[in-house]
Amino acid sequence: MTTRSLRPSRPLITIERVVAALIVLLIGFGLLAWFEIFDAGLIYVLFVLVTAFVVRSVEVEPGAWLGLRAVRRGLVLVIALITLDFLTIRAMDFNQVDIALLFLLILADVALGRATRRIASADEDRIDERQEALRNRAHRIAYAILAISVGLVLLIAEVATPGLRRWLAESLGGGGVVSFIQLLFFSPAMVIAWLEPDRIADEDGSRMHRNFRARIAYGMVTFAVVLPVLMSLLLAVAPSRVSAFTRPEPDFATSNGTAHCSYFDARTQAGIGFGATTRIAAVACWDGRSAFEEWGLNSSDCYPYRSEFVSTTTIECRRTMGSDGSLHFTYRTDVRSAILPFVSREVVMTLNLTKDGKVVQFP
Amino acid sequence: MSAPQRVANATTTKPSTIRVCVFLLALCWLVAAAQLPYSLQGTGILIVLALVALDVVLGVMTGWLAFQPTSQLDERQAALRDRAYRIGFRLVGAGVLLLFALYVIGSILSAIVLGPQSQSPSDGFNPRTVVAILELLAIAPTVVIAWLLRSDSEPANGPATRWIPLMAVPIVALAWIVAVLVAPVETTVLTTVPDNSFTMSAAKCGHFGVVKRVASGFGGAIRLEAEVCWNGQQAFTYGDPSLPRPSSLPAEEFAMAFPGLTSCAPLPTDSDFGNVVEHCTGQIDADGTLHVGLRGRVSPLPGDFGARDVQLRLIVTRDGKVVAFD
Numbered sequence: 001m002t003t004r005s006l007r008p009s010r011p012l013i014t015i016e017r018v019v020a021a022l023i024v025l026l027i028g029f030g031l032l033a034w035f036e037i038f039d040a041g042l043i044y045v046l047f048v049l050v051t052a053f054v055v056r057s058v059e060v061e062p063g064a065w066l067g068l069r070a071v072r073r074g075l076v077l078v079i080a081l082i083t084l085d086f087l088t089i090r091a092m093d094f095n096q097v098d099i100a101l102l103f104l105l106i107l108a109d110v111a112l113g114r115a116t117r118r119i120a121s122a123d124e125d126r127i128d129e130r131q132e133a134l135r136n137r138a139h140r141i142a143y144a145i146l147a148i149s150v151g152l153v154l155l156i157a158e159v160a161t162p163g164l165r166r167w168l169a170e171s172l173g174g175g176g177v178v179s180f181i182q183l184l185f186f187s188p189a190m191v192i193a194w195l196e197p198d199r200i201a202d203e204d205g206s207r208m209h210r211n212f213r214a215r216i217a218y219g220m221v222t223f224a225v226v227l228p229v230l231m232s233l234l235l236a237v238a239p240s241r242v243s244a245f246t247r248p249e250p251d252f253a254t255s256n257g258t259a260h261c262s263y264f265d266a267r268t269q270a271g272i273g274f275g276a277t278t279r280i281a282a283v284a285c286w287d288g289r290s291a292f293e294e295w296g297l298n299s300s301d302c303y304p305y306r307s308e309f310v311s312t313t314t315i316e317c318r319r320t321m322g323s324d325g326s327l328h329f330t331y332r333t334d335v336r337s338a339i340l341p342f343v344s345r346e347v348v349m350t351l352n353l354t355k356d357g358k359v360v361q362f363p
Numbered sequence: 364m365s366a367p368q369r370v371a372n373a374t375t376t377k378p379s380t381i382r383v384c385v386f387l388l389a390l391c392w393l394v395a396a397a398q399l400p401y402s403l404q405g406t407g408i409l410i411v412l413a414l415v416a417l418d419v420v421l422g423v424m425t426g427w428l429a430f431q432p433t434s435q436l437d438e439r440q441a442a443l444r445d446r447a448y449r450i451g452f453r454l455v456g457a458g459v460l461l462l463f464a465l466y467v468i469g470s471i472l473s474a475i476v477l478g479p480q481s482q483s484p485s486d487g488f489n490p491r492t493v494v495a496i497l498e499l500l501a502i503a504p505t506v507v508i509a510w511l512l513r514s515d516s517e518p519a520n521g522p523a524t525r526w527i528p529l530m531a532v533p534i535v536a537l538a539w540i541v542a543v544l545v546a547p548v549e550t551t552v553l554t555t556v557p558d559n560s561f562t563m564s565a566a567k568c569g570h571f572g573v574v575k576r577v578a579s580g581f582g583g584a585i586r587l588e589a590e591v592c593w594n595g596q597q598a599f600t601y602g603d604p605s606l607p608r609p610s611s612l613p614a615e616e617f618a619m620a621f622p623g624l625t626s627c628a629p630l631p632t633d634s635d636f637g638n639v640v641e642h643c644t645g646q647i648d649a650d651g652t653l654h655v656g657l658r659g660r661v662s663p664l665p666g667d668f669g670a671r672d673v674q675l676r677l678i679v680t681r682d683g684k685v686v687a688f689d
Contacts, residue, residue, distance in 0.1 A: 015453035022460035136445035162551040169487040
């Protein structure tokens with residue numbers, strides 16, 4: 001009987017390649033969906049993905065601090081606590097603290113990769129037998145944690161009560177997805193960081209090699225962290241950009257005669273990259289006795305057309321009729337940076353239309 | 364030689380029965396995970412039973428290596444098991460991503476073929492997806508071990524008692540039948556009043572959604588989504604021309620159907636585990652009060668055996684007061 005090696009030659013189709021292909025497929029879907037609104041958020045996400053790819057290609061050593069088991073375990077506990085916290089966050093509850101926690105989690109994961117030398121996901125030819133045994137064991141433990149936590153939560157939430165089912169749906173629409181991704185992609189590294197003993201001095205040689213690729217990688221990481229802050233500051237500094245047009249709409253008969261109508265479309269962009277676009281899109285009519293709304297000037301129409309890394313609050317959304325029969329509509333909103341909450345800007349859009357169809361103010 | 368030893372001493376490369384089982388398992392999993400067909404038309408339980416049977420077959424053929432404690436394995440077996448868990452972990456990642464990709468593709472196709480669906484935010488996962496995720500988590504390492512297992516290492520004539528776990532199949536079937544016959548119908552209500560996402564001139568609106576599930580959806584479900592508006596004279600629904608239109612407003616405004624607003628029909632996935640029929644009636648009385656009644660029948664078993672009749676009513680006055688929603 002011949003013995004089959006436990007480390008066969010690498011086949012063409014591997015789980016890693018299938019996962020990579022699926023990730024590319026899903027990013028492709030995202031690009032298709034975002035193509036129409038190709039924006040700074042998409043560019044930033046792509047830059048972060050490229051950064052992650054470049055960082056992963058650089059070999060790392062844990063260094064003195066991350067070589068200590070106590071420090072690594074502390075790091076694992078911090079990651080675990082943030083992961084648990086995200087389970088409680090619904091999409092509508094996402095606030096500045098949660099964004100800060102998300103950035104902290106990303107930085108902690110980068111540190112975790114360095115602490116474990118990324119052996120959890122390293123190619124088989126880059127690790128020795130001891131490391132392979134350790135990471136296989138870590139995957140077994142992480143699998144048990146994943147299967148029990150995700151499987152039990154899913155089963156109980158779906159079967160127990162409608163309230164739990166709703167909590168699960170809302171959680172996965174919000175912070176729960178962050179927790180799940182963390183468990184799915186980083187829990188083996190967390191187990192390795194927890195299990196590995198203190199590293200003996202000089203055992204792993206020097207710290208990270210300061211080669212050109214490493215400098216590029218860490219330059220990109222710095223840029224990825226600083227860029228959202230810079231773009232958030234632009235919200236307060238950069239001027240708003242306004243675009244507007246009107247278009248005649250078909251007339252129709254009313255009890256007062258013939259009503260003439262126009263379509264009004266205006267957009268105001270606050271901020272560059274990370275900001276918001278507010279919009280008025282409405283049809284208003286006039287018949288000589290009054291101007292009135294056909295559609296698009298109601299409370300349900302006052303919502304941000306597009307927002308990226310900002311929170312928007314409608315301060316005023318009011319439609320009034322003047323004593324002279326004129327129509328007044330005001331949409332005022334506060335655009336506040338999600339990253340730097342003390343940075344904000346007020347955007348006001350107005351439509352004033354007389355009973356004779358004269359546009360007094362727009363937008 | 365124990366089954367784990369057979370696994371560890373595997374040799375040839377000939378296609379084996381066990382790999383056929385893996386293929387069948389993957390096929391069944393794909394049926395559960397994919398959004399196509401849109402509805403399993405009451406055959407969902409057969410998929411579940413097939414998955415359980417294949418799980419047990421794979422478990423027996425691999426000697427349940429994935430679930431053996433380290434103390435009962437030699438070094439080589441433990442190494443193989445741990446390696447299977449590492450690959451299994453990646454398999455779960457791939458499976459989850461595939462589920463998501465299938466969901467996106469299914470949603471796009473569904474929107475094109477079936478039109479907009481009214482999915483309540485309280486819906487959570489549909490039972491098919493729950494089955495797919497649980498199956499993935501439960502069996503991935505065993506599937507990896509089974510894939511690595513070669514034909515000459517398959518057990519030949521082991522004791523018949525090792526197949527006792529196949530009893531899980533009738534036990535699961537029995538548990539499901541008991542659940543669909545006995546378990547109380549679970550009701551989820553979601554009302555949004557006022558509904559800021561939809562407004563009409565000179566009227567206020569609210570959204571009313573209700574889902575009644577048999578055996579937590581594993582026996583079928585009926586649902587009603589209604590966009591109800593009121594203008595002081597009458598209360599009325601908007602988005603379903605089959606329901607009564609208010610006499611106080613132009614009829615042409617109510618000619619088009621908007622299933623995303625008002626829908627009196629189950630989602631395709633509601634009938635994965637049971638055949639579902641539902642019918643709505645509506646009336647606006649002389650006081651302008653809206654009465655909507657729904658009658659539905661959920662039949663998890665063939666021949667209407669154990670069918671559950673479900674009813675609900677929604678009564679809203681012309682001033683927007685909800686008199687009944689149960």
